[in-house]
Amino acid sequence: MRDDPHSGPSPLTRRAFLRTTGGTAAAAVIAGYSTPGQSASPADSADGPHIEGAVPLTLRINGTDRPLRVDPRTTLLDCLRETVALTGTKKGCDHGQCGACTVHVNGRRVNACLSLAVMHEGDEITTIEGLGTPDALHPMQAAFVAYDGYQCGYCTSGQIMSGVALLKEPCGPDDAAVKELMSGNICRCGAYANIVAAIQKVRTST
Numbered sequence: 001m002r003d004d005p006h007s008g009p010s011p012l013t014r015r016a017f018l019r020t021t022g023g024t025a026a027a028a029v030i031a032g033y034s035t036p037g038q039s040a041s042p043a044d045s046a047d048g049p050h051i052e053g054a055v056p057l058t059l060r061i062n063g064t065d066r067p068l069r070v071d072p073r074t075t076l077l078d079c080l081r082e083t084v085a086l087t088g089t090k091k092g093c094d095h096g097q098c099g100a101c102t103v104h105v106n107g108r109r110v111n112a113c114l115s116l117a118v119m120h121e122g123d124e125i126t127t128i129e130g131l132g133t134p135d136a137l138h139p140m141q142a143a144f145v146a147y148d149g150y151q152c153g154y155c156t157s158g159q160i161m162s163g164v165a166l167l168k169e170p171c172g173p174d175d176a177a178v179k180e181l182m183s184g185n186i187c188r189c190g191a192y193a194n195i196v197a198a199i200q201k202v203r204t205s206t
């Protein structure tokens with residue numbers, strides 16, 4: 001089998017490929033995670049692994065400065081989830097079409113999958129983890145619970161982040177206006193009526 005010229009690529013070739021692959025793989029390595037067959041050296045765990053082309057970056061996330069080293073091609077979404085390990089922000093389509101990755105940047109909603117982490121030095125980034133706590137829910141989080149604004153929960157953090165941002169945006173008073181401004185957030189379970197009810201509850205009580 002090992003002499004078969006038609007067998008798969010050698011382990012060395014595969015490693016070389018992984019070393020030159022950016023995006024998620026690079027972010028995972030930056031986060032200190034080992035890919036199968038690899039282990040972090042003591043030097044890696046002390047100073048971070050050497051990532052060719054990585055740049056130093058400090059992101060302010062949920063009120064805390066996070067000094068990082070990231071591949072400049074890393075999206076804000078991958079940086080949040082895999083480098084900083086804030087996994088409340090979800091990856092759905094990774095193409096700006098579903099809204100699952102919605103976070104706030106300087107108070108405005110942004111699809112984190114469409115933005116590079118290096119673009120956000122100095123910005124105030126808020127994720128669902130920075131909105132409320134289990135003991136002190138943000139009013140929008142509490143309304144989603146009260147109105148069953150979630151089913152499987154996968155899109156919920158993005159829906160809530162969008163709903164909170166919507167409170168500061170020009171929006172008409174009726175449900176149709178809310179649906180229009182929430183149209184970038186897809187719920188595959190179809191809990192739209194409950195999501196709109198939750199948002200309207202917060203809008204009329206604040």
Ligand code: FES
Binds near residue numbers: 100102112113
């Ligand atoms: S994961 Fe970003 S919009 Fe779908």
